[in-house]
Amino acid sequence: MNRTVLIAGASRGLGLELAVQYAAEGWEVLAACRDPEEAHKWLPPSVKVLKLDLTSATSIGALAWELDEAPLDLLICCGGVYGAETDSFLAPGDDEFDRVMHTNVLGHARVIQAFAPCVVAARGMIVTLTSKMGSISETTGSGALAYRASKAALNIIAKAASNEFGPQGATVVTMHPGWVRTDMGGTEAPLTVIDAVEQIRGTLAGLGHSDNGRFIDFSGRSIDW
Ligand SMILES: NC(=O)c1ccc[n+]([C@@H]2O[C@H](COP(=O)([O-])OP(=O)(O)OC[C@H]3O[C@@H](n4cnc5c(N)ncnc54)[C@H](OP(=O)(O)O)[C@@H]3O)[C@@H](O)[C@H]2O)c1
Known part of the structure; x- marks a missing residue:
C-alpha cells in the first residue's frame, strides 16, 4: 500500500533530499515549500509540490484545506532558518528573533496542530527536525x-505533541539530523545531505510507537533534553 509523507519545508537541503529519496522508494510525497514553481525544477515529477510559508497561519490553513484531512503516514517538520551566525553570547535583534522564532517554533507548532489528526488517522509518525543546539544538557557553545x-x-513543542497525539496512536519524535552540508550546515559539515537522509530514513523506518516522545539523532542515539 502506498505510504504518504508530507514534508514541511522541502525546497532545499534536507527537505529536498528527503522528498527525492522517499519518492524513489515509492512513497507518495507531498513537498510543501514557499516557492513551488522553483522547487518543481529540482524534484522528481511524481512529487506533489504544494505551497507553504511557515510564517503564515493563512498559508498553513490553506494547505490543510487543500489536503482535506487525508491520512499521513509521516509528517516531517523540516524547514528552518538560522539567524545570525555569532560564536559568542549576543542577544538577537528584534527582527532576527521574530523571524527565527516565527519560522522554527510557531510555524511548526501550527503545522503539527493542523496535520496531527491526519497522522493519527494513519497511526503514523511526526518527526520534528530540531538540533542538538537546542539541547540544554548537551550544549557547549554560547x-x-x-x-x-x-x-x-x-x-x-514536539514533546508536548507526543503527550497529546501519542495516546491517540501517533508516534512523535524529535530528531537532530546531524551536522550536514547544506546551505545552513555549511561546507565544513562532515555529512553529505545524501548520506544524512539515508541514515535518517533508515532510523525512522526502525522506530515504533514505543519511541513516542524521544529526542534522538539521525542514528537513533538518544539525546538529553
Ligand atoms: N544542516 C545541518 O547541519 C542541520 C543541523 C541541525 C538541524 N538542522 C535542521 O534541519 C532542518 C533543515 O535544515 P537544512 O540544513 O536543510 O537547511 P537549508 O538547506 O538552509 O534549508 C532550509 C529550508 O527551510 C525552508 N524554509 C525557511 N523558511 C521557511 C518558511 N517560512 N516557510 C517554508 N519553508 C521555509 C527553506 O525554504 P526556502 O528555499 O523557501 O528558503 C529551505 O527549504 C532545519 O530545521 C534545521 O534547523 C540542520
Missing part, C-alpha cells in the same frame, strides 16, 4: 542564540 532558543522551544 553563540547563535536565536537559533538555539528556537530549537529548545521546538523541542518542548
